[in-house]
Amino acid sequence: MSVPRILVFARLANGNEGPVRVIEGQGTKLSRTMHGIAYDSVHDEIVVPVHLGGAVLVFRASATGEEAPIRIIQGPHTHILRPETVNVDVKNNEIVVGEDVGQDVMFFPREANGDVAPLRTIRGPKTGLDEVRGVTVDPVRNLLVVSSRSGKGTTGVFIFNRTDNGDVAPRSVIAGPKSGIIRIRQVEVEPEQGKIFVAVKNNVESYRFADGSPSPWNPDKPGFIGVWDINDNGDVPPRGVIKGPASEMVWPAGVALNPGDREVYTIDSVSNGMYSYYMPEFFPAEKHPKRQ
Template identity: 30%
Template sequence: MVYPTQFQPTDRVMEPKRRLAGPKTNLALPCGVAVSPEFQEMFAVSGDGQDINIFPMVAEGNSAPSRVIHVPHASGGVSFDIKHDEIYITTEHANRISVYSRKAQGDDDPLRIIQGPNTSLADPHGIYVDADRNEILVTNHGNWRKTRTGEAFALHGDSKFAFMRGSFSHPGPVEPLGPSSGKFMPPSIMVFSRTADGDAGPLRTIQGPRTRLNIAVGISRDPETGEIVVANSGDNSILFFAPNANGDVAPVRVLAGPATNLKGATGVAIDTKHNELWVTSWENHMAAVFPRKAQGNIAPLRVIHSAPQNAPPATMGRLGAVAFDPKRQEILAPN
């Protein structure tokens, strides 16, 4: 959905200027979008798909993408680097970052992959590329297992699991799944070199109880101050970290509290032209605009509502299975 950045404050539901939806779009649980005003393109990744769908900036309705790049299943985030003409995506279950040329299409291979035990990636979601500082910023939920460079997705057959390198449309060799290595790690923000490739470790890791990280999703950076800005969905807050933050460090400031009306903050962006901070809040169907230097328990300047304020959220996404408990008369579903 496309909305104007400047509008009069209102409590009413605001209709978007344009809406892109329908079977032709090839979208399946859209998790991230990046835009290139220079090339008039939008790049969208889907949690339940295996493509980067690329649309013209003016696309609307049930429109097919202008081109598609086939990628590993279940991408979580996307960022575009205009300076180097590259698209960066995260793949959650494969603990992987993939880098593609903007001009890539179809089964074109990535230019680089960051994946392997030394990366310490653990269920990566949000991603932001800082071309000026030559850094990649990534949020991790903390679900870790040992991966090998090039792993893409799991296969299930004959009651045994195996992993395949490549993609659904461009498969590589199938390898047996080794002994379980999964474990839960504390959530984190990792900073990699922009040119990192293969099983490369992060330059810095922000992780630990002082960080307040809890289901961190969207991530951005203030291009002027260098502050790292994170949408912290687990405690309905926006966290701001120093440019070179490392280890178990506290945020330099926090935007949180009942006045903010944030409920499940998932996305964050900085509008340098208007000195504003944008936050998406999915549990109450809201995009909120704050002052760029906002902190503490303050109300947004204005809000976009995509549904009535009292409309309850389903709070469900990507349900992978369902079961019925006849004893308790309950339906169980992993969310």
């Protein structure tokens, strides 16, 4: 929120430990409200959205301190309004951008730099998208997975064909009371199995004083990390869940995967904490050889 920066921690850090490096300062062009981040393992780059500057920034993955981005997607031709989240599709060499205010998903060439028009945009009433909170691509099945929150429509996981463009209906939507999704944030796909991992935050964000305080001290319904099959559709309960008092989660907002170590990570916006879970059942050995 009010403290913009990218913090980098050793995976095995545990307890009250500081970051091994921080990307920060005016030269980085970062702003608050970076509600997404992606690591491109092929090109060794980091991609982040800059909500207040209407930009998508690409850094060297080893960036530190006040290091400038190596590429910036920003300008009138980008049609970027307020980028909320990002991901990288390394197979198809594209950056995927999701917007909350813009209610859309845009695709840019991965190497785009400057005032570049998007290759495709999914936007419009048929899409069902409202405030887009997370985006990811299943390169095996050629699908786009989007998490979208709506006050008047559907809050859930929307699945499109990756090459969809314009005002198109999703192939499927995972939403409803059985899904447990009330509020939703970051999504990731494990393409080997076709599993969708979702940070189901489930916070109450009324932002209206008369409705009472949506205080972090009074979480209405605690969130969870939910796992769905990419072929699920409708009001489907998750096939796997991480939640509960022992999990330490209150409002998990982010999710990241490390199949090689059988680990799932989340970040919690209430406790200002990052949590690591060992989940071998989510990453079977025949699909994921252990990381050397």
